Amino acid sequence: MDILLMLLWIVILVVVIMLHVAYATYFERKIIGHMQVRLGPMRVGWHGLLQPIADGVKSFFKEDIIPENADRSTFLAAPIICLTAMMTALAVLPFAKGWVLADIDIGLLFIFAMSSLASYGVVLAGWSSNSKYSFLGGMRSMAQVISYEISMGLSLVGVMLLAGSLNLSAIVEAQGDRFLGMYLLPQCIGFFVFFISMLAETNRVPFDLPEAETELVSGYSTEYSGMRYAIFFMAEYIGMMVMASIGTVCFLGGWNGPFPVPFFPPLWFVLKVYLFMFVFIWIRATLPRYRYDQLMGLGWKLLIPLALANIVLTACLKAILA
Amino acid sequence: MQIQYKPRRGWLATIFQIEILQGMALTLKRLFSRPITRQYPDERPQIRLGFRGQHALVRDPATNDCKCIGCMRCAVVCPSRCIRIQSRKGKEPNSRRVIDNYRIEALRCIYCGFCAEVCPVNAIVLTEFYEYSSLDRASLHFTKEQLLANWDQFAAQLDMPADAYVNPFWRPRGFAERDLPAPKRLPVSPEWSGEQQVVGRQWQRYLPPEHA
Numbered sequence: 273m274d275i276l277l278m279l280l281w282i283v284i285l286v287v288v289i290m291l292h293v294a295y296a297t298y299f300e301r302k303i304i305g306h307m308q309v310r311l312g313p314m315r316v317g318w319h320g321l322l323q324p325i326a327d328g329v330k331s332f333f334k335e336d337i338i339p340e341n342a343d344r345s346t347f348l349a350a351p352i353i354c355l356t357a358m359m360t361a362l363a364v365l366p367f368a369k370g371w372v373l374a375d376i377d378i379g380l381l382f383i384f385a386m387s388s389l390a391s392y393g394v395v396l397a398g399w400s401s402n403s404k405y406s407f408l409g410g411m412r413s414m415a416q417v418i419s420y421e422i423s424m425g426l427s428l429v430g431v432m433l434l435a436g437s438l439n440l441s442a443i444v445e446a447q448g449d450r451f452l453g454m455y456l457l458p459q460c461i462g463f464f465v466f467f468i469s470m471l472a473e474t475n476r477v478p479f480d481l482p483e484a485e486t487e488l489v490s491g492y493s494t495e496y497s498g499m500r501y502a503i504f505f506m507a508e509y510i511g512m513m514v515m516a517s518i519g520t521v522c523f524l525g526g527w528n529g530p531f532p533v534p535f536f537p538p539l540w541f542v543l544k545v546y547l548f549m550f551v552f553i554w555i556r557a558t559l560p561r562y563r564y565d566q567l568m569g570l571g572w573k574l575l576i577p578l579a580l581a582n583i584v585l586t587a588c589l590k591a592i593l594a
Numbered sequence: 595m596q597i598q599y600k601p602r603r604g605w606l607a608t609i610f611q612i613e614i615l616q617g618m619a620l621t622l623k624r625l626f627s628r629p630i631t632r633q634y635p636d637e638r639p640q641i642r643l644g645f646r647g648q649h650a651l652v653r654d655p656a657t658n659d660c661k662c663i664g665c666m667r668c669a670v671v672c673p674s675r676c677i678r679i680q681s682r683k684g685k686e687p688n689s690r691r692v693i694d695n696y697r698i699e700a701l702r703c704i705y706c707g708f709c710a711e712v713c714p715v716n717a718i719v720l721t722e723f724y725e726y727s728s729l730d731r732a733s734l735h736f737t738k739e740q741l742l743a744n745w746d747q748f749a750a751q752l753d754m755p756a757d758a759y760v761n762p763f764w765r766p767r768g769f770a771e772r773d774l775p776a777p778k779r780l781p782v783s784p785e786w787s788g789e790q791q792v793v794g795r796q797w798q799r800y801l802p803p804e805h806a
Contacts, residue, residue, distance in 0.1 A: 307621045311631040559614065559622045 273321030281373060282363075282513040290364060294324035299546075300553045307557040329457035334498035336510040339402060342495065346400035351496065351503035355422025358510040365517045366441040368527040368537035380432065384425060385520060387473060390507060391417040392483060393397040394475075394492050397504070397572075401495035409491025412564065413482035416472055419571040424469035426579035429457055430462040431522045432588040463523045463583040465575050472513045472571065475508065477556040479567055486561075516548030517541075639800040644762040644785075646705040649698050649736060650745035652717055653759060660742060661717035664691035668709035668718055676702035677709060696738040701731060712762040714775055721748040757781045 286442030298313065298320070305312025313320030338347060364379040366372040376382060391413055396408015432438060434455060435446035447453045456463055472479040483491030493504045502522060520526060562570070603612065632639060641647075651660040664681035680694040711720050720746065728734050736744070749756035765780045 281667060303625065304627060306627075309624055309627055309630050309635075312631045314631075314633060524629045554621060558617045 273332055278373075285362060285373060289359070289510060289513070290506070292513065293506050296509050296513070296549060297505075298324045298328070299549065300556075303550065303553045304557045307554070314453050323452055329501070331502035332499055336498040336500060337495075341402045343400035343402065346396050346502075347495075350363075350393045350397035350400060351507070353396065354390050354507040355503050355510070357386045357390035357393065358507045358514060361514045362510070364440060366444060366515070366521065366526060367535065367541050369441075371527075372441060373540060375439070375441055377439045379435070380428060380438045380443075380518070382440070383514060384421065387511060387514065388417060389548060390463040390511060391506075393507065397483075397496070398492040399500070401492070403495050405422075405488045405490070405494045406492050409482045409484075409488050409494070411490060413475065416479065416481060416567065416571075419568060420469040420472040420575075423571055423575035423579050424473060426576065426583060427462045427585045428522060428580075429467060430459045430514055433583070433586050433590055434458065440521050440526075444521055444528065447525045449525070451530075453528075454523065455488060455504065457521045459523060459582070459586070461578055461585070463519075464520065465579045465582065466523070468570070469556065470519060471552070473554075474511045474515050474569070476512065476552055478537035478559040478562050481563060481564060481567060485559060512549060513545060518543045519545040530588050535585045544581075608657045615719055624752055624800055629656055630658075638728070638790075641722045641724070646707050646720040648721050648726050649700060649703065649717075649741060650719050650721050650748055651696060651738065651741040653742050653745050653756075660693060660696065660738065662693050662696060662713075663715055663717070664693055665714060667714065671708045671712045672701045673706060673708065674702045674704050676700075682685070693738065696741060698736045698741065700726075700734040706767070707763040710761060711766045713764070714759075716764040719745070720763065721745070722796045723748055 301323075302312040302320075313323040315541045316326045340499050361383045363373040364376055366375070368594060394413040394417075396415065398406045398408070401407070431443060435443040437446070439442060446453055460503045470476075475482050481491075482488075483493060485491075485557045488494070493501055496504060526544075527538055527541040530544075535538040601668055620641075640717070651662065654661045662681075663680070664679060666679060669677040669679055678697040680696075681691045682694060684692050685689055689737075705720060707720055710716075710720055716759040718741075721743070726734075745756075751761070752759055760780045760782060762782050765774070765782050772778055
């Protein structure tokens with residue numbers, strides 16, 4: 273019975289997240305459109321509201337082309353690895369008090385593991401496509417994720433030190449429901465580092481080198497088509513949501529808000545996640561892409577030292593104040 | 595020459611990446627501005643005089659044929675070489691050349707309007723009709739008959755008699771009246787002739803008040 277209930281919760285979570293992913297693409301296209309003084313999708317439904325559904329149906333029925341010289345099994349597995357890893361990370365996110373599928377004590381570590389596992393999918397896709405563009409995209413993704421994973425992990429160590437736990441619910445509880453309790457202010461350096469690494473981890477502009485469409489066609493997903501391409505797309509958006517959720521949980525106080533919402537407790541959480549998503553999109557509409565060596569320089573020469581300094585500072589302050 | 599260098603950033607501006615924030619402020623401001631997109635099939639562009647659309651050969655009411663005299667100026671001036679004229683001498687002495695065929699490959703045309711400007715008898719015109727896409731190439735290789743039919747179609751929807759219509763491109767711009775051949779001395783509005791010629795975005799000054 274417990275297992276059945278659990279399965280029901282999983283199905284609900286997956287469906288809700290999939291709908292959010294679909295409408296996140298709509299949100300992104302609309303916001304970017306208006307920022308570029310365009311309208312964005314307008315034709316399907318009222319103000320293009322049914323566009324994500326039309327896109328979904330289209331990509332579902334499109335021909336699934338597998339290149340002749342591709343490594344077939346790896347080619348087929350790569351998008352699934354990507355999506356599965358990203359979706360697994362959703363399990364430990366606390367959407368509200370008690371609204372979490374798996375309340376495990378290593379939540380933060382688990383999310384790190386899963387989001388790096390997702391980049392396996394990207395690397396394998398690049399390698400198995402047997403195409404130079406895909407291969408370059410995969411290589412770039414590997415290098416980028418490895419370097420930024422370090423700074424991201426280090427930037428959250430400050431949060432772990434303050435909260436004294438890796439459990440995401442415990443981190444939210446530690447911040448309390450006051451505005452000043454949020455770790456945004458005491459961990460502002462950590463937040464800065466985390467935010468930039470978050471953009472790089474999710475391969476978003478200005479760090480979208482793995483799929484730089486102006487130089488690499490479409491990077492690692494060049495040879496993919498139809499549903500498999502859509503799976504990569506979904507994984508990218510779920511990745512964005514997971515990263516935004518970590519940001520919300522670790523720095524913005526999770527589900528806590530100015531006042532508790534009676535019937536839908538995760539409201540504040542969702543609003544904060546969408547604030548992050550908006551900033552993602554806002555940055556995409558503003559900034560050009562980094563050069564590859566600048567990306568590496570930023571990661572290794574600025575973010576990692578900053579994050580290390582933040583750990584030392586936080587630890588010292590905590591020792592002095594305690 | 596005075597070269598304006600970017601002012602040096604202070605350390606605060608460096609830490610807070612002031613340029614990125616300025617850029618973000620700009621995009622945020624644009625988010626709330628009015629989009630300039632025109633929802634095309636529902637919302638049509640306002641076509642002004644001098645729009646360069648589908649090609650047509652003006653039908654001469656006297657002969658019920660085109661006005662072309664086979665001087666080949668349009669074919670020579672055409673930058674994309676999309677005009678082909680087949681003509682021969684008339685039978686009687688001192689008669690006009692007989693135009694057997696006058697073909698325009700609309701797919702190669704770049705709509706520069708040079709042919710209309712250079713034509714000494716105002717035989718060819720780029721009409722204001724612009725929706726003539728087709729699923730096959732052949733129907734966009736206009737022959738003389740098709741070009742005359744294009745004119746009939748355009749003349750039918752004009753709100754004036756067809757012989758009173760003056761296309762601004764029939765009068766080459768930037769020439770004084772006395773430098774033009776007689777058929778090109780046409781009454782066009784001052785914005786199309788001489789010094790008052792409208793260039794660039796200044797056309798907005800000439801909009802009727804309801805569109806301004």
